[in-house]
Amino acid sequence: MSKLSSIKTLLAASTMYTGLTMIVLAEDPASPDLQSQPKVDGLPADLVPWRDPNNPNVIILDDDSKAFLTRRDRSEDLERTPGPINMQRYAEQWSKWAFPTYLGAPVALTPEDLKAGEVDVAIVGLPSDFNPSGGQGWAANQMRIIRTIDTANKGVDPHTHVNYMKELNIVDYGNAAQNPFQLGMSLGEHARVLTEILDSGAIAIAIGGDHGTEAAGHMAMVNHFGPKNYATVHFDAHQDVYDTSLGAFTHGGRARRWAWENGWIKGKDLHSVGMRSPYGDPKLVDWQREVGEQYHYMPEFERNGFEETWKKVLEEVKGKRLHISFDVDAIDPAHVPGVSNPDPGGFTALEAIRMVRELAIQNDVAMIEFDEYSPLYDDTHYNTAIVIDRMMRAFLAGVALRKKGITDPNYMDPVVLDHGVK
Structure with missing residues (x-):
């Protein structure tokens, strides 16, 4: 008997009396022949x-x-009738004790829930953290806990007086998963979840991570509506039209250019608003001009004024089915400190809220994403989250007005414009 076999025999015998678990070490793998391998x-x-x-x-x-x-195996779940599930115990849903869902809305878990509930709008989290600044993956869940005195489920818009919580069937569709090591696999899963929402007939609101979310938005739009059947409005401090993919086909810095290169969207259906960050090559603007993108840099707003320039944007997108990609750094960092790549000189929070509301009133918007919010950089009151929440609510007000037949983007309820006292 070899020395090793003797030791194993002694160990096995000792476990009969001591109750110890015998550990047998696996043999080390053979050493690879590295020198003969291809490089x-x-x-x-x-x-x-x-x-x-x-x-x-x-x-x-x-x-x-x-x-x-x-996806989780649901075969062992209790049987239930498909439809949204209200997770709240109390009628008043103050954020300190409410179960955290977007706007306190019921939860839908499956496409069957969306269809059975005749859902108008599904809000979904798309966590992703592929921007070098980091932290955007926390945005989806952070947006479920808004630290204000407002109750989550109250929804009268202060500009239009429409109650979007009563006019619309709104659900929280949970979060899509992220593969933290594979950008492409994450985009594919995000597009799959967005397609589930679109296929149900609902409008998608996505709380994204980094701006790669926009690529998933394009994938879902072309998957559902077909090529060249939608337009995109891209709000951003940055151009995001890089010609370098870094080996990943696409990323947050080239999503709409990638969509155009694939023939998914017409050049004249690319609209971009708010760019102002320094960039490395004038050829990026040349590309925008060559493909026919209708862009509006911040210098145009500065020179011609917000009213005139924004009116021009509304005219250019009028009548189009829209996908809106809103990088929160389009807003000035004085209003939204918690963004990945802050750049001074952007829109005010009021202007951002107004733009989102007016697009939702005027146009058939199939999807909107809010991207590049990083709670790790936000202030102690989470003001960036509050601004995004108010944009989301303004968008819902616009959708509700459009459902009621109002399509004038300048509509405001007369009671909020004049107190009526003589």
Whole structure:
């Protein structure tokens, strides 16, 4: 008997009397022959197993690559009738004791819930953290807990007097998963969840992470409506039309350019508003002009005034089915400190709220995303979250007015414009 076998026998015998668990060490794997392997990026292939040595553009995924995106098995759940579920115990939903859902709305878990509930608007979280600044992945859940004195479920818009909580069936559709290591897989899952909302006939409001969310928005729009059947309005301090994909096909800095390159959207249906950040190459503006994008940099607002320039934007998008991608850094950081890439000289919070409301009144908006909010950078009162909440509510007011047949973007209720005292 070898020395090793004797030790194993003694250990096994001792466990009969002491109750100890015997540990048998696995044999070490054989050493790889690194020198004879093909080189990938100057390294032996075994050192970079995610690269195909025969095709340097192929990334190989491990067997458990979909672990983050696997849907939960619901077969053991209690049977229930499909439809939204109200998670609240009390009628008054103050944020300190309410179950945290968007606007205190009921929860829908499946596409069947959306259809059975005849949902008008589904709000969904799309966490993602691929911006180098970080923190955007926390935005989706942070937006469910707004620290103001308002009760979550009260919804009379102060500009139009419409009660969107009563006019619309609104649900919280939970969060889509993120694969934190694979941007493309995350975008695919986000587009899948957005498509579920669109296919149900509902409007999607997405609380995004980084601005890569816009790519998922385009994927869902073209998947549901088909190519060149929608327009996008892109609010941003940055151009986001880079021609470099960094090997990822797309990212937060080139989503709408990627959509155009794929033939999903017409150049004249690209609309961008609010750009003002320094950029590295004038050719980026050349690209916008060459494809026919209708853009409005902040210098135009500065020179011609907000009223005239915004009126021009409304005219350009009139009659179009819209996908709105709102990078919160389009707003001046004095109003929204909690953004990934702040840039001074942006819109006021009031202007942002107004723009979102007026687009929702005038146009058939299928989807809106709010991106690049990072709670890690917000102030102690979470004012950025409050501004996004008010934009979301303004959008819902616009949708509710449109449902009632009002399509004039300048509509305001007379009672909020004149006190009536003589």
